Amino acid sequence: MIKVVCAIVEQYDRVLLTQRSEQMREGLLWEFPGGKVEPHETEKNSLVREIKEELAIEVQPYKRLQPIIHPYPNYTIELIPYLCKFNGGVVQLLEHKTYHWVLPEDLPNYSWCPADVPIVEEYLQVCRSRQ
Numbered sequence: 001m002i003k004v005v006c007a008i009v010e011q012y013d014r015v016l017l018t019q020r021s022e023q024m025r026e027g028l029l030w031e032f033p034g035g036k037v038e039p040h041e042t043e044k045n046s047l048v049r050e051i052k053e054e055l056a057i058e059v060q061p062y063k064r065l066q067p068i069i070h071p072y073p074n075y076t077i078e079l080i081p082y083l084c085k086f087n088g089g090v091v092q093l094l095e096h097k098t099y100h101w102v103l104p105e106d107l108p109n110y111s112w113c114p115a116d117v118p119i120v121e122e123y124l125q126v127c128r129s130r131q
């Protein structure tokens with residue numbers, strides 16, 4: 001199973017989404033940015049590294065949400081979400097097609113990677129519990 005971490009980066013009342021580029025697996029679908037956890041790397045270190053490599057911004061993971069195991073046709077991933085603080089930098093698209101800063105209420109309108117659908121649901125619950 002491939003272990004993948006993803007970042008729910010919050011700034012003010014919006015959250016950062018990225019669209020995978022055509023060349024990537026699950027191309028053109030939307031995701032929370034992140035990537036595979038390398039052996040001997042902690043989940044948090046891996047997430048900070050991936051976000052820096054892909055978007056050139058600094059994030060600080062502070063809360064792990066419920067991991068999702070999702071079988072794609074040729075491989076299965078464990079997708080582990082973290083709520084993250086935005087710690088600075090300007091987003092650069094080093095791998096993705098595009099990005100959006102989105103209000104939580106608009107999250108259901110995106111074409112998500114299938115593994116992210118329950119994560120979006122849990123995040124919306126987190127948002128509701130803050131009100």
Ligand SMILES: Nc1nc2c([nH]c(=O)n2[C@H]2C[C@H](O)[C@@H](COP(=O)(O)OP(=O)(O)OP(=O)(O)O)O2)c(=O)[nH]1
Binds near residue numbers: 037116
């Ligand atoms: N990063 C990320 N990947 C996701 C999400 N949802 C989801 O199904 N995936 C899948 C797509 C890919 O099959 C896999 C992650 O691969 P990746 O291509 O982003 O990871 P990586 O940057 O470490 O990959 P690589 O360049 O080493 O191949 O997980 C998500 O929200 N974020």
